[in-house]
Amino acid sequence: MPRIDYAQVAPGAVKALYGLHAYSEKGAIEQKLSLLVVLRVSQINGCGFCVDMHTQELRKIGENQQRIDCLVAWSETDLYTPREQAAFKLAESMTLVSQTHVPDEVFDAAQTEFTDKELVDLAMTVVEINAWNRMAITFRRYPAHRDS
Numbered sequence: 001m002p003r004i005d006y007a008q009v010a011p012g013a014v015k016a017l018y019g020l021h022a023y024s025e026k027g028a029i030e031q032k033l034s035l036l037v038v039l040r041v042s043q044i045n046g047c048g049f050c051v052d053m054h055t056q057e058l059r060k061i062g063e064n065q066q067r068i069d070c071l072v073a074w075s076e077t078d079l080y081t082p083r084e085q086a087a088f089k090l091a092e093s094m095t096l097v098s099q100t101h102v103p104d105e106v107f108d109a110a111q112t113e114f115t116d117k118e119l120v121d122l123a124m125t126v127v128e129i130n131a132w133n134r135m136a137i138t139f140r141r142y143p144a145h146r147d148s
Contacts, residue, residue, distance in 0.1 A: 003139045017135075020128045027121030032063060033084060036071060037091045037122065038129040043072050044095050047133040052143030086113040087122055094126045 007014045024034065035058050042050035058068050070077050074088050090110040093100040100106070110119060135141070 002141055006135055006139050017128070017131055020124065020131070024121065024125045024128050027124065028115070028118040029087075029121050029125060032058070032061060033087055034125050035061070035063070036067075036080075036084060037087050037125055039068070040071055040074070040088050041091050041095050041126060041129045042133055044092060045130065045133040045137065047136050049136040049141045049143050050129065050133055083113040086110045090119075090122065091126045094123065095130055 025031075027034075029037075035054055039051065039054040039058065042054060055068055059065070067079050070079055074080050074085070080088070086109045089106050090102070093102045093106045110122070114122060
């Protein structure tokens, strides 16, 4: 059961996060890659609400189900492009920043695939989804049950 309806209690906080979301959506990172990154971060964080939401969004834009299913083990497959792999490495390292401190080799690999603007936009997307994950997990926001 949800602990607090944070959107109702603090609408200004949610509005601020939606501002970051609006920036990310208009950023330099293509939609499919952005959604794959937010799904991967949500998997790492264990946010069921966001995993559910972003898998649905990926299916809606036509992403291949195998790529969605295998994202949790992306580094053990050949299903993802070098650009996607660099994005996942950076996103994972940022999400686990207290453990990784985003090493130079991860950043340098990302820099070979992304422009400086794209790197900033990718980083902001990772910052945004980490914030949403932390809110959903802390306040126990769960995915809606679907029949199918």
